[in-house]
Structure formats: structure tokens, C-alpha cells
Amino acid sequence: MNAEAERYLRRATRGLWGRRRQEVREELAAHLEGRVTAHQIAGFSERDATEKALAELGSPRMVSAGMARLYTLPPVMGSSLAVIVLCLAVAALWPKGFAQTLEGTFYYPTYSCLRAIANGNDKLGRSNCAYVNNEFWVDIEAAQRALEPQGVTFKKYGFAAEALSVTVPGTTPFFIEPYSRESVSGIGSLARGYVSFWNVVERFADNENARLRISGWDDPTLFLNEASFGLSDGAARIGGEAFYKSYLSAVLDQGLTENERWGSYKTSIGVSYDEIVSLSSTGNKTAFRNLHLTVDGLPGDPYGFVFLIDPASTLGQKLADAYEFEDAAFYYLEMARVGRDGTVSVSAPEGEFRLVDDVSFPDVQPGDAVLVRLAGGNSQSGGWYEVIPPEDITPTTQN
Amino acid sequence: MSKGLLRDNFDLVLLAILEDGTKYGLEIIAEARGRTDGYFDLKEGSLYPALHRLERAAYVTAEFAPSDTGGPRRRYYRLSESGVKHLAERRAAWERFNGAVGALWKPKEAK
Numbered sequence: 001m002n003a004e005a006e007r008y009l010r011r012a013t014r015g016l017w018g019r020r021r022q023e024v025r026e027e028l029a030a031h032l033e034g035r036v037t038a039h040q041i042a043g044f045s046e047r048d049a050t051e052k053a054l055a056e057l058g059s060p061r062m063v064s065a066g067m068a069r070l071y072t073l074p075p076v077m078g079s080s081l082a083v084i085v086l087c088l089a090v091a092a093l094w095p096k097g098f099a100q101t102l103e104g105t106f107y108y109p110t111y112s113c114l115r116a117i118a119n120g121n122d123k124l125g126r127s128n129c130a131y132v133n134n135e136f137w138v139d140i141e142a143a144q145r146a147l148e149p150q151g152v153t154f155k156k157y158g159f160a161a162e163a164l165s166v167t168v169p170g171t172t173p174f175f176i177e178p179y180s181r182e183s184v185s186g187i188g189s190l191a192r193g194y195v196s197f198w199n200v201v202e203r204f205a206d207n208e209n210a211r212l213r214i215s216g217w218d219d220p221t222l223f224l225n226e227a228s229f230g231l232s233d234g235a236a237r238i239g240g241e242a243f244y245k246s247y248l249s250a251v252l253d254q255g256l257t258e259n260e261r262w263g264s265y266k267t268s269i270g271v272s273y274d275e276i277v278s279l280s281s282t283g284n285k286t287a288f289r290n291l292h293l294t295v296d297g298l299p300g301d302p303y304g305f306v307f308l309i310d311p312a313s314t315l316g317q318k319l320a321d322a323y324e325f326e327d328a329a330f331y332y333l334e335m336a337r338v339g340r341d342g343t344v345s346v347s348a349p350e351g352e353f354r355l356v357d358d359v360s361f362p363d364v365q366p367g368d369a370v371l372v373r374l375a376g377g378n379s380q381s382g383g384w385y386e387v388i389p390p391e392d393i394t395p396t397t398q399n
Numbered sequence: 400m401s402k403g404l405l406r407d408n409f410d411l412v413l414l415a416i417l418e419d420g421t422k423y424g425l426e427i428i429a430e431a432r433g434r435t436d437g438y439f440d441l442k443e444g445s446l447y448p449a450l451h452r453l454e455r456a457a458y459v460t461a462e463f464a465p466s467d468t469g470g471p472r473r474r475y476y477r478l479s480e481s482g483v484k485h486l487a488e489r490r491a492a493w494e495r496f497n498g499a500v501g502a503l504w505k506p507k508e509a510k
Binding site for chain 2: 026031
């Protein structure tokens with residue numbers, strides 16, 4: 001099998017995982033080989049025969065689309081599948097000691113979480129999403145009623161609810177986990193999840209490749225289209241839920257543009273900010289695992305970090321190739337809590353990434369929550385950071 | 400034609416091809432083309448998802464055959480009992496439909 005054939009097989013099995021993927025891949029490989037052999041018998045060289053066969057096969061996307069429709073991703077928890085470390089890391093700046101008191105004063109949009117899923121129309125309505133006890137709830141039946149007419153497919157499986165995610169290729173997944181079903185008085189039977197990941201909903205509505213997946217519980221899996229995306233469940237566990245929710249609120253409810261999103265915005269959560277006062281790294285440029293940052297925060301404060309995966313890096317190429325997106329930017333999110341020494345440490349995933357350092361905060365006022373994209377290397381950070389690329393893209397798991 | 404109807408007919412084609420034996424993807428494509436004079440020119444993009452769908456519906460079972468060359472193994476499909484039954488039902492339904500439509504096609508004055 002040459003590289004072209006490999007690429008075809010990889011793309012045709014995109015969206016499938018683990019053993020299923022291997023088996024479908026093998027089946028298609030045998031198919032391809034059969035066609036190649038037929039052309040060779042007709043007199044073509046192996047190379048030409050392969051080229052001809054691949055041309056006949058056409059786009060692998062139809063295969064992957066059809067297969068993905070049939071086979072959903074298994075639950076994220078305990079998944080043995082490769083999960084892409086595609087997370088939008090954000091430097092969350094929390095006031096000293098404020099983090100613990102945020103939850104009670106939290107504002108959260110009750111409906112706009114799913115608004116974009118319905119392509120910008122508020123098809124689901126406020127009663128179908130609820131924010132109860134700082135948790136985000138969604139009415140699955142209502143989602144189903146609203147979205148099936150749009151061609152979204154629901155499937156049912158028999159295992160416990162695990163996660164809900166909205167993924168848009170080339171952007172950060174919006175991920176809710178864990179996820180279970182309960183009755184909420186006055187609202188009905190809802191699926192519950194903690195908002196624990198990033199939402200790039202503004203791209204979602206425009207992007208035909210956006211996909212919502214609820215895995216687990218009765219597995220109502222919604223595919224708004226065929227593209228699929230792995231996601232990382234690592235970031236959620238460390239903390240910063242309130243921050244994620246505020247980001248969600250800002251993005252969804254306030255309709256921020258991308259530039260605004262990367263700048264400062266106000267939310268009603270009353271968060272003030274501090275600057276990252278220094279950026280230092282340990283390890284050498286070519287291989288390191290841990291990044292230590294000195295931040296002006298209290299022990300326990302959550303921080304998030306953005307790492308832009310260098311598109312020219314091995315990992316960047318692999319991701320771009322796997323997901324076939326032009327001009328996609330892949331980010332990695334890491335969240336950590338400030339330690340007793342006032343620093344945060346993040347462990348890089350296996351892969352290559354670039355620490356981005358655009359850390360200015362124009363016009364930010366106390367009370368603002370700030371999203372920071374760290375871009376490009378700076379003199380303090382020393383530029384590029386690389387870690388050993390993996391054979392496969394593997395999940396980062398944190399407990 | 401609704402999506403569901405088209406898909407159902409496609410399934411019927413595949414089940415019918417599998418009626419007389421266990422076959423793998425390329426064989427199925429070749430036979431579909433050959434037996435229908437090229438009318439059904441199945442593409443991988445639609446064939447394999449359909450075969451897998453039939454497998455999940457338990458109308459067919461599938462197995463890899465050992466490879467004698469060390470290369471990728473072929474996956475062979477065979478009708479299951481419920482597949483045989485389903486095919487018979489769908490065939491009967493198709494023939495009823497066909498018969499009804501056929502009756503309507505005949506011009507009134509013809510005998």
C-alpha cells in the first residue's frame with residue numbers, strides 16, 4: 001500500500017475508532033487491493049494500477065460518512081479510542097480567592113446553549129434547556145423533535161449516559177460531561193451535564209461540519225452532518241467550570257466576534273483579573289513535558305492555557321491530514337490550579353505545540369473576565385516547544 | 400422517492416445478490432453491474448455502509464476470510480435467516496407494487 005492508498009483508507013475510516021476502524025479499514029484495503037490487481041492484470045504497473053483504482057474509488061468521504069452514521073463513538077469515559085487533543089486553551093484569570101464563591105452568582109444562558117445547534121434558530125426554547133443548581137440541562141426529546149426534521153439522526157443505545165459534545169472540525173469541541181438523566185420539576189425529564197469545555201458555537205452555525213453528539217444514555221446521537229472529531233476530556237476535570245460557563249455565556253449569548261472573543265468582555269460573574277507575570281519553561285526546546293508559569297493567583301485558582309499546535313509540526317500535519325480541513329487551527333487546552341508556590345504547572349500532551357504569547361489586555365476592567373490567547377513564542381518562553389510526537393493521537397486523561 | 404424508499408430498494412438489491420451465496424464487496428459490485436447490465440453501478444461509498452447497515456440489522460452476517468497472501472483479508476457477507484425472510488417479504492411487496500403500477504401503465508384502450 002502506498003501513501004496515497006493509506007491516506008484513502010485513513011480518510012474513509014475517519015470517525016470510526018478502535019477495532020471497528022481496523023476492520024473497516026481492512027475490508028476497504030482488500031477492496032482496493034482487488035481493484036489494483038484487476039488493473040495489473042490488465043497490464044498496468046502497480047503504481048499506475050493503484051492510481052487508477054484510487055481514482056475509481058473517488059472521495060473517501062462518502063464511505064466515512066456512511067460508516068460514521070452507523071457507528072457512533074463509544075462513551076468517552078473508559079474509551080479506548082484515540083481522542084484528539086484539540087482543545088482551546090484559554091488563560092483564565094481569576095481574582096485572588098474569588099473562585100470559590102462564584103457559583104452562586106452565576107448567570108448562565110438557559111437556551112442559547114442549543115440555539116446554535118438549531119442553526120441559530122431558537123427552536124428549542126427556554127423551557128428545553130435549564131440551568132439548575134449550576135448545572136446545564138437539556139431536554140433530549142425536545143432536541144430530537146426540533147432537530148430530526150432538519151435531518152439530524154438520533155440513535156439509541158443501551159448504556160449509561162456519558163457525555164454530550166458539540167464538535168466543529170478545526171475548532172474546539174464543546175463538551176459536557178458527565179451526563180445523566182433526571183427529572184427536574186417544572187421542566188421535565190432532562191439530560192444533565194456539567195459544562196466543562198469550550199464552545200465555538202459561532203462557528204457552529206455556519207459550519208456544515210458541526211456535529212453534536214450525545215454519547216451514552218440511550219445514546220441519542222445527533223449528527224448534524226458527517227464530520228467527526230475527537231475530543232479531549234482532560235481539561236474538564238481540573239476545574240474552572242465557572243469560567244467555562246462564563247465563556248460560554250459570552251460567546252453564545254453576547255454574539256461576540258472572534259476578535260472580541262479573544263479580547264476582553266464583561267460577564268455578570270464579577271471576575272477580576274491578573275496578568276500572567278512571567279512565563280518560564282523547564283526542559284529543553286526539543287522535548288519537554290511540563291510548563292511552569294508563575295501567575296498572580298492564589299493556590300487553588302484555576303488557570304487555563306492555550307497552546308496552538310503548530311500546523312507545520314508533525315502533530316499539526318497529522319491532525320490536518322486526519323481531518324482534512326483547510327486552514328484549520330488546532331489548539332490544546334490545559335487547565336491547572338495554582339499551586340502553593342503560586343505557580344501553575346501544565347503537562348503537555350504528547351505532540352508538538354507552540355505556546356502563544358499575546359498577553360496584552362487592553363481596556364480590561366475589574367469585573368471583566370478575560371480570555372487570552374497566548375501566541376507565537378516570546379523571549380521569555382524561548383520560542384517553540386516540542387514534545388515527542390506520538391504514534392497515534394492519544395487522549396490526555398487527568399484525574 | 401423518499402430517502403427511506405431508495406435505501407430499502409438498495410438493500411433489496413444487495414440481499415438479492417447474496418441470495419445464492421457468500422460474497423465480498425467487489426464481487427457484489429461486479430455482480431450487481433453484470434446482472435443488471437450496468438444499471439446498478441454500486442460505489443464503495445454506498446456499498447459498504449449499506450452492507451454494514453444490513454449487518455447491524457442482522458439481515459446478513461459477515462466474516463473475514465483468512466488471507467492467503469498476507470494482505471488485507473476480504474470480508475464475506477451471507478444472508479442470515481432473518482435476511483432470507485426479509486428479502487422474501489420485500490420481494491413480495493415489490494411485486495405487489497410493481498403489479499399495481501404495471502396495471503396503471505397500460506393504456507386504457509389496449510387489452
